Amino acid sequence: MTTSWDDLQTIHLSALQEIGNIGAGNAATALAQMLNTTINMSVPKSGVLPIEDMLKLVGKEEDIVACTYCQIMGDVKGSIFFLLTEESAYKLVRLLAGDAILDNQEMTMSALQEIGNILAGNFLTAFTQFTNLSLTQSVPALAFDMLGAVLSGALLEGGHWADKVLIIETEFFAQGDALNGHFFLVPTMDSLKKILNALGLEI
């Protein structure tokens, strides 16, 4: 039986949202621990979206963003993205390591990459505890470029050729609205079935 995105029902999306909630909650806790501050997150959204709509959730195509991207391997295949606006990226690094680090471009990039790595690791740990699936993540890649270029490049590399992707999305806030981060989990269609089955749902 072939499955398409159109077969996803409310119950499926709600299950995926819950995964997003637990995973992103863990990631937010990790971020708060790193920064020694309170991190709030929005209620996760999940849905099947055209790629261009995923882009619109973050900003405009020409906006400069920092994107950490990890491939997920093992029982589930897919991608994890952590996107920060340029301003938020610098703010985050400053909160983490102080003003002086911004003079060192290489160290700033490394800090951003490591933040993405830690968030993805904590997200996946929660994910595996919840689903009993076994996963590993690739070495994270960091891109600092225009939103459109960053997302299309990463989605192609992750093998998401279809014009639609399933996303589980959460926004992070630190100290009011000053930190604007988006977290996306994008599983492949085959993996989506495995995730839902692991949660006791048929598709």
Add this chain to the structure above:
Amino acid sequence: MGKRVLIVDDAAFMRMMIKDILTKNGYEVVAEAENGAVAVELYKEHKPDVVTMDITMPEMDGIQAVKAIRAFDPSANIIMCSAMGQQAMVMEAIQAGAKDFVVKPFQQDRVLQAVARATGS
């Protein structure tokens, strides 16, 4: 004379953070490696008292590096330091010969405690 440490992590930033914590507390960081393969070479060269080891790294991952180092020196003291805190991953690392497992993000005290315990100091 402080205990001698080898820090292994592909992120320069994370190496800097760990180095900072350890040197402030009397340890001597003798070398840093950005992947498992380099770590194995540097271990042989420096014979440190303890190694902090990331897992997800290019070239050779941390689990493979633990196995290679323990094959060379069965008494090597290695502490995993990874963002991947999954149970299966922890078990694999311990079976490979790691003495402890610190999940990132970590508190300074947790790192110091692990290093002190691994070196018996």
